[in-house]
Amino acid sequence: MGYGEGEKDIYGVDVTPRPSFLSLPGPDFNNDGVVTPEEASRQFGQSQEFTSSPVVTYSDGSNEFDTLVGSAGQDNFFLGGTSVNGRGFFTGSTTFYQGEGVALIQNFDPSDGDTIKLIIGSSDFDFDIAEGELGATILVENDPIAIVEGYESSQLTPIEEDFLFYREVTFV
Numbered sequence: 728m729g730y731g732e733g734e735k736d737i738y739g740v741d742v743t744p745r746p747s748f749l750s751l752p753g754p755d756f757n758n759d760g761v762v763t764p765e766e767a768s769r770q771f772g773q774s775q776e777f778t779s780s781p782v783v784t785y786s787d788g789s790n791e792f793d794t795l796v797g798s799a800g801q802d803n804f805f806l807g808g809t810s811v812n813g814r815g816f817f818t819g820s821t822t823f824y825q826g827e828g829v830a831l832i833q834n835f836d837p838s839d840g841d842t843i844k845l846i847i848g849s850s851d852f853d854f855d856i857a858e859g860e861l862g863a864t865i866l867v868e869n870d871p872i873a874i875v876e877g878y879e880s881s882q883l884t885p886i887e888e889d890f891l892f893y894r895e896v897t898f899v
Contacts, residue, residue: 734801734840738808738823789826797834797841804832806865806873807846809893820848820893822867830873831861843883843898845872854896856880865898 795804807822822845824830835841847854847867855866863878864871875883875898886897 734803735798736803736805737795737797738805789824789828791824791828792831793824793828794831794833797832797836797839799839801840802835802842804830804835804841804843804873805846806830806843807848807895809846817892820846822847822852822872824872825867825870829871832873832875833877835875835878837899841899843873843875845896845898847894847896849893852894854885856883856885856898 797804806824807820809820810818812818832843835843843865845854845865845867852868855869857864857866858880859871859874861874862876863874863880863883865873865875865883883898886899888895888897
């Protein structure tokens with residue numbers, strides 16, 4: 728594999744790993760001695776991404792203008808995150824780039840399996856996709872969060888998933 732090839736998670740903000748549900752004692756539904764992301768998801772009602780993605784510790788992207796660049800292979804662009812405490816309990820969610828600041832996403836290619844994951848802290852908040860000068864613009868409550876360079880809004884397909892305390896929107 729060349730430089731940058733393979734599956735990558737791309738964040739435009741400072742992140743640090745957090746404990747995974749997989750490292751906690753949990754529901755081994757098929758009794759094989761391993762708690763898979765699917766089993767943890769079933770137990771806690773969370774997505775696989777929730778069990779393995781990092782949390783924001785220093786920045787939520789506010790007042791930042793970042794360029795997130797994909798490369799060959801699958802890229803997962805994250806526009807938000809969730810956090811858990813040391814015991815695995817949900818403690819919050821953050822939508823990156825709210826207020827001043829925006830992420831410019833380059834080299835997004837759904838045919839490579841690329842995704843854009845948007846976390847919205849409340850199911851009451853609305854998101855939208857609008858046309859912009861550089862490409863499709865992802866908005867939360869009419870606030871631009873990200874621009875997908877070279878794409879029109881009609882080319883992004885949102886897949887919504889509601890959780891107890893937040894909503895996850897995956898664009899493909």
